[in-house]
Amino acid sequence: xxxxxxxxxxxxxxxxxxxxxxxxxxxxxxxxxxxxxxxxxxxxxxxxxxxxxxxxxxxxxxxxxxxxxxxxxxxxxxxxxxxxxxxxxxxxxxxxxxxxxxxxxxxxxxxxxxxxxxxxxxx
Numbered sequence: 001x002x003x004x005x006x007x008x009x010x011x012x013x014x015x016x017x018x019x020x021x022x023x024x025x026x027x028x029x030x031x032x033x034x035x036x037x038x039x040x041x042x043x044x045x046x047x048x049x050x051x052x053x054x055x056x057x058x059x060x061x062x063x064x065x066x067x068x069x070x071x072x073x074x075x076x077x078x079x080x081x082x083x084x085x086x087x088x089x090x091x092x093x094x095x096x097x098x099x100x101x102x103x104x105x106x107x108x109x110x111x112x113x114x115x116x117x118x119x120x121x122x123x
Contacts, residue, residue: 004113005115006022006114007021009120010119015085022080022096032109033050033053033099034051035048035098035103036095037096037106039092039093040092047106049061049081051103068083086119090119090121091119093118094119097109098110
């Protein structure tokens with residue numbers, strides 16, 4: 001059983017920054033890719049960013065490219081999402097999950113998901 005615990009969300013003004021963290025409990029973290037997803041009210045969950053198991057490859061959705069950076073610490077079983085130049089349209093609940101297959105596909109590995117962390121960007 002794998003546990004996903006996200007943190008770091010909050011309320012920020014447009015143009016501001018936040019750093020999200022996701023601690024993964026369970027076996028195998030260093031051996032699989034990880035990703036961040038988000039879900040805004042009334043919308044489907046969206047794949048935002050992915051990182052390979054060793055951190056050498058990353059992928060970003062066009063909507064966040066150049067503003068968000070995904071990273072990981074395998075020693076700490078943690079994946080991060082640095083979010084800069086935030087926009088009101090980034091408002092959502094953010095979730096992390098393992099990824100299956102190519103990181104560009106954004107196929108989530110685990111179910112159930114964690115509780116997520118709320119990010120609210122005011123204009």
